[in-house]
Amino acid sequence: MLDYDKVRKKYDILVRELIEKQITITTMESCTSGQIASLLTDTEGASAIMKGAFVTYSNEAKIRQGVPSEVIERYGVYSKETASEMARVCRDFYGTDIGIGVTGSFGNTDPNNPDSVPGKVYFAIATGEQTEGYDCKVPPQPTRLAYKLYMADIIADELIRKIKK
Template sequence: MKKEYRESEIRAHYRALTLWLIEQKLTITTMESATAGQIASLITDTEGSSAVLKGAFVTYCNEAKIQQGVPADVIDTYTVYSKETAAAMAEVCRKSYKADIGVGVTGTMGNIDPANPDASVPGQVYFAVSTKMGTESFYRELAPQTNRLMYKLAVAEEIYEALAAEIFPGSLPG
């Protein structure tokens, strides 16, 4: 059965996340590839988000990830589409911005990536969350979505659900 993603629900989840981060006095940053800044955008849709979002990187190509500090050997060894690359992205952005939470996300949305055709499988997404307690990596397979925005929102929801259930269980509405 195909999982349904509802934009209004996803936006409500990110509003709750942002308000919770403000309340907890926690900061967050992202390094996004597949979502191209959608996670940071969802966070900044809530008033007061400047207190929690330290900054964000959109690193759409491999070179951009490497320029920001993702080790080239991680990408070479595991491919750009891997839990290891997502973990490196999350750790690099968290350290770069001195944030409490770093989120890294990479993957292939609706089509094969011509720059990485051998590693690119549509619908496969990797993301990681880095905190001072460590880094957790995740893998999800998405069913085809109606458009590019819905792919990005679907990934955003998967990240929110991981934050709510596994990183901060019991703290966020699920």
């Protein structure tokens, strides 16, 4: 299992870098249920860069926040395309530099979505006019929190890589 303190430290470094570079950020999270937003806001001064966040656990919540239903119908709720729309929608809604979208299934299948594959998570990072989608196979974890921290760790690595460019 991931060490929470190591993940927390990574987000502290990330947030300090975002503050220094005056880069704003937001999230639209499904399977991570706001864990990334929580980690971002654990660092003092995060209000300078974190403008808000959405937890859109259901398909309906994603659509109500602006993810096109056609994207979910065509590609599935668990897809790079849906994660990419989530990232773009939240970035545009809050007018931030970076938007993060996360969708997927952790340790079980979702009875409401036939495209559910346990341990398959998609995320996207929208910056400027570019959105990059990723897929990740998450190994079995002992708790729901461990699944969320696993994904938060991977997303932090990608964010750090992007802002260091």
